[in-house]
Amino acid sequence: MAYGTSPRRIALVGIGKIARDQHVPALQASSEWDLAATVSRSGSIEGVEAHDDFDGFLEARPDIEVISLCLPPQPRFDYAKKALLARRHVMLEKPPGQTLAEVHELQRIAEKQGVTLFASWHSRMAAGVAAAKSRLVERVVQSLRITWKEDVRKWHPGQDWVFAPGGMGVMDPGINALSILTEILPEPVHLTAAELEFPENRDTPIAARLEFSGNVSAEFDWRQEGPQTWDIEIETNKGPLALREGGARLYVDGSEQKLLDHPGEYPSLYARMADLVGRGASDVDLAPMIHVADAMTLGRRVTAAPFEF
Amino acid sequence: MAYGTSPRRIALVGIGKIARDQHVPALQASSEWDLAATVSRSGSIEGVEAHDDFDGFLEARPDIEVISLCLPPQPRFDYAKKALLARRHVMLEKPPGQTLAEVHELQRIAEKQGVTLFASWHSRMAAGVAAAKSRLVERVVQSLRITWKEDVRKWHPGQDWVFAPGGMGVMDPGINALSILTEILPEPVHLTAAELEFPENRDTPIAARLEFSGNVSAEFDWRQEGPQTWDIEIETNKGPLALREGGARLYVDGSEQKLLDHPGEYPSLYARMADLVGRGASDVDLAPMIHVADAMTLGRRVTAAPFEF
Incomplete structure (x- = not known):
């Protein structure tokens, strides 16, 4: 301001x-x-x-x-x-x-x-995302693997709407990973295959495995008890990168990088909104949501055990 | 030429x-x-x-x-x-x-x-589509109902790929109706609910019911024996319109309209392609496919009897 x-x-x-x-x-x-x-x-x-x-x-x-x-x-x-x-x-x-x-x-x-x-895509504002993006500009991505496993009971206690049509199921946390993916990759990718696990008693998936072009893959699971995992592992021609804890930490060649002081995801989103309003601009990037729609269209459905909160 | x-x-x-x-x-x-x-x-x-x-x-x-x-x-x-x-x-x-x-x-x-x-969207080239579109410019659409029912055994004999992931199932003929819908409507609509019937042994739906904003709905079924139905019925503030036989015939206030001589859908597509190449232009409208992806994302899934050709 x-x-x-x-x-x-x-x-x-x-x-x-x-x-x-x-x-x-x-x-x-x-x-x-x-x-x-x-x-x-x-x-x-x-x-x-x-x-x-x-x-x-x-x-x-x-x-x-x-x-x-x-x-x-x-x-x-x-x-x-x-x-x-x-x-x-x-x-x-x-x-x-x-x-x-x-x-x-x-x-x-x-x-x-x-x-x-x-x-808004809050995960794009995570502390390590901008740094990861700029590192990838000078590297060739050879493979990228997303592992996004959390406990829906912890993050959405009793929120049945997440499993209702339109709630997206495990794609709701998964789209956070996809919002980072579509932000940091120098070249876009597209889904080539997917498998979706639908609990017998629910209308949206509780787990998903996605395969993309360019050796990119993702595994989402909402049944993870104990430690939670939000990791993106990237192999490049100049060694490995990793984003962990939902993009909050960045590792290059195995060592954690010191990141600039960061106000947090939501403060960053609201700073961006203030800037957009001030400039009379809009920002609507549907790339993460397109990957979800593609997965729901192309994905092979597998029935999983019923789920209750 | x-x-x-x-x-x-x-x-x-x-x-x-x-x-x-x-x-x-x-x-x-x-x-x-x-x-x-x-x-x-x-x-x-x-x-x-x-x-x-x-x-x-x-x-x-x-x-x-x-x-x-x-x-x-x-x-x-x-x-x-x-x-x-x-x-x-x-x-x-x-x-x-x-x-x-x-x-x-x-x-x-x-x-x-x-x-x-x-x-290309061949159904957009059907004889009655352009005429229907121009009629709707001066009318307010109050409701629109698509009925698209055909026999998959007749149109895709033994073609298992139509039921494989990526084959879209009944959305493959349904998208023809959606390509007409998105061509003729003066204002775009969006899906609000859907129900999809998946045969127990197949990865894509064999029937679907779609509800859109603006009182627009669609029913697709691939199990229709006997007469085949590809109809769009439109109520407007100035009386009803109907496109029948996949857009080949146009009815206004119940009477069939004489249409201009028409070269056919595929000759029209190739004339359009010649024009695009000549002008150095492209034409990629994803609106019909977006509605399908939305239906596959938002649709409630129902299991139907196994299907064999």
Whole structure:
């Protein structure tokens, strides 16, 4: 923020786990932003004006020019469309929608309205990602292997929507890895084969193995108890690189690299949103979501044991 | 073709049912094209130079500047990439690939090489489609219902690839309807829900019900014996429209419209390809394929009886 300008008012829609864990602390710690209102049927934040109806909020607070949507992907489109039609700038949690077509529609509306649309990918803001990307510019990638294994019970306790159609299942964490992949690789890749494990009683996969062109592969599993794994191992013509802990740590030739001081993923996302709004620009990169849609289209389905939280 | 110019040489790759039924007759009847070679491991066309190896063909016939690929979607990418890298103009049967990402990759290569890429949608060339589109410009669409029911045993006898991953199952005929939908509608729509029936022994659906925004729905079924149905019924503020027989017939307010004389779908596609090559342009519209990927991502899966040809 330029010295002396006042913070930009923003409203947060969908006060659930990710809002409390990430969005609220990031906004409250920022001098660029003023968290002026929340909209949620069930949650609120102490000291922040709370609305439970989105239409009512839009009418009551025309002065709030930026809206950040962190509700689940299934209802998100309707909110985003309303916000854009009311000429507000919109930031979307990942994934930016439950279909590609709806995000294309939001892009067209945002353009027409002359407002910012930011489809955020928080993992791209992890501390090691930019450094990994710049290292890969001078190297030839020979193979890349993603291992993304976490415990859905820990990260989405009781959140049945993650297994509902549109919730994407294990592709929801997996798309974080794919957002890093599509950010750091100098040349794009495409899916060539996939196997998806669907629990007998669920509509989306709990595990997936993906094969891409260029010797790139990914393994996602949501049944990992104990230590959690979010690793990307890269072999190059000049030795190995690795991103670990979801991109937070970078290793080159086996030794951990000292990274620049980093504000954190969500503070970085909101800094980027402030910059986009300031410049009147949008940022909607669907590459990670295209890989997921391709995997769901091309993937061979295997039935797995029923899953209960 | 401008009077006096000689026909453009073209090679057809993949001599199967669709090549014999559609591509060869369209090319042999055209004065714009000279079907100069075929490439196929199993088929050939009487009187046309036959190759069985694509690399060998590219080396032997640098004078053939246009290549039309009508092999199944699974192997098509590798052929398309090789052809583009050899600086040939490329026409793709529908669907243009087995993943969205691979088609984006082909687009980038074609642009870089300065050659034409045409992702063809033959149903868009059906006799009634352009007329339906122009009628809808002055009308408000209130609802649209697609019914696309055919007998896979009749249209793909013994072709197991249509049920393999990447073959798309019933989405393969369904995408024809979606290619018309995305051509004629004045405003784009997006999928909101879907149900997909997977035969117990197959990797792709045999039937699907799709719901879109804007009161648009589609029903695809590949188990239709007896009469075949390829209908689009549209209610508008100025009365009903219908496209029947895959777009070949147009009805307005219940009465069939006289359509202009029409060369047929594939002759129209090849006329379009000649025009694109002549102008140095490309035409790659992925909207129909995006709807399929969205349905495969968002669709609820239901198991159906095993299917054998």
